[in-house]
Amino acid sequence: MPNLDLYQEEFHPSPLVHTWLEFRKSHIAVLGLWLLAFFIVLVILGPLIAPFDPLLQNPNAFLVQPAWDASGSIRYLFGTDSLGRDLLSRLIYGCRMTLGISLLLVVISMLIGIALGAIAGMTRGVRSSVLNHLLDSLMAVPTLLIAIVIVGILGIGLVNSMWAICLALVPQVVHNTREVVRAEMQKEYVLASKLDGAKKFHLFFYCVLPNMYEMLVVQGTMALSIAILDISALGFLGLGAQPPSPELGVMLSEGLREAYKSPWLIALPGSAIFLMVLAVNVVGDGLRSALRNRLQN
């Protein structure tokens, strides 16, 4: 539809629309968003798309090469692994598992982090000081290290590694939320609401929170890329998901044994993780620069 400008009407986009318009200017960011959408569709519709069961072993087709290889067959588009499982189905289920779990973890840790961050940002005194010092020292420690420590204590397993990553993600969310809440609380519109008699609960949900959505989305994309990398790293190290579950990191470490004969077993799951993280990072970067541009203009 041509964008006719018949009336010299002034267009005042709302902040969210404004951010979206800025975001759309960067083609790479939009491409990243499409890629991310593709992966999310895989997460939702994975079982409908996958041609085989990810755990189904075909004893007549061990280590079949991908379809583009001379010895490959179209029946197995990406070939099979050493147990005769279809790699394409395992990849689809793997994306579903890795990305799905990461999304879940990010949502949970964001909810916890925002709640704690809001409390830390709106209270003063000894309680918040203790919380802040503790968090700041935790901030410096990488999430994967915290996750490895927690897995070491809780024991190996997918559920334990999920707990570990979830807890490890919280400090950064709390830190950023606290900073934003503190900054917003200084502003005059909050003061105005305060003078109107708004309680703290009301102040947070009606004044501060709407101004934090974009920051939270940016924070969420960062947390998501960390969560994907961490969960697949733990799977790869044998501390998280266990074989035969189709988790991308686990698939990589399983493929190691046959790496010499069929490098696709390493190349494809690795590229899937890489593309997922790349898409998330590109979208995050795009959002951040869109926000920066909006605030500058």
Added chain:
Amino acid sequence: MMLAHVIRKFNLLILTLLVLSILSFMLVYLFPGDPLVNLTGLEDIDQETYQRLTVLHGFDKSYFHQYWYYIRGLFDGEWGLSFSSGLPLANEIAQTLPASIELSAYALILSLLIGVPLGFVAGFQHHKTTDYGLLTASVVAYSMPIFWLSLILILVFSLQLGWLPLSGRISLLFDIPHHTGFILIDIFFSDLSYKGAAAKSAFYHLIMPTASLTIVTAAIIFRLTRRSVIEVMSSTYVQAAYTRGLSGFQVVMRHGVRNALVPIIPLFGMQFAVLLTNAMIVEVVFSWPGIGSWLIQAINQRDYPAIRAGMLAVSTLVIMLTVATDLLAKLINPAQMGTAHAES
């Protein structure tokens, strides 16, 4: 002012280490099994020895006493024995930790040498082709799962081309006496006849692990530097410098470099912790005999004394490094110190 700050940071360090030691002591009880066995690492002991150990570690007294004996043991180097190897943990950690630090240090130095100059180039060329090219490369490098990157390097350079050794720290033919634990230094100060060949072998073994760590870390450092340079170059004092008639080169040298670097130096310090974690994964891939592969092996084998000691060692190292870089950053940029005081 500075002294007060150092003391404050030192207090924080001591407090954190205290908390860490209490946590690691609590692990003795939290892990499944007999606490005394988890503490000493001695399995299958007879009744008499058990009684002796109970008295020795204060397990017949209160938790406080036990903790006190535990701390004393830590300082005396009695960290218990590993379940799986039966060797003293202090020795095992003393051998594996330097290997990790060595790897991370080389990677950090290389990443700084690559990331910072490229960050400056991209920052000065903001919104130009060079900037976009470098930025794209950095996003790609930074999105790479490090274990996959290492595997690809192995596939290409070891298995296909056969240029570089697959795993380990040095060819098994060489026997390097263990002094500092840093293999290049050990080789340099040793009086072996095959020094040159050993150094060459160690160097070849270093290339791939260092490269995979460097690629990821350099990308992060590049992004930090670039953002800082862009912010400085768009600031008002740089514009003022231009209006005073300074050339581009003069502006960059007098106002750009220093102001861009000062705020990001503490962030570089924080990267060391990230680097150490990545190094733990890379060690597993390359069978590098460092603390990471050792600790992950211990977790897989449920070697509780080793997990406890290894975690204490790694977290102590990370915390001390963080505090040290923080102090260094404050020394370079005392302006931060004032704000830190005003806040608290």
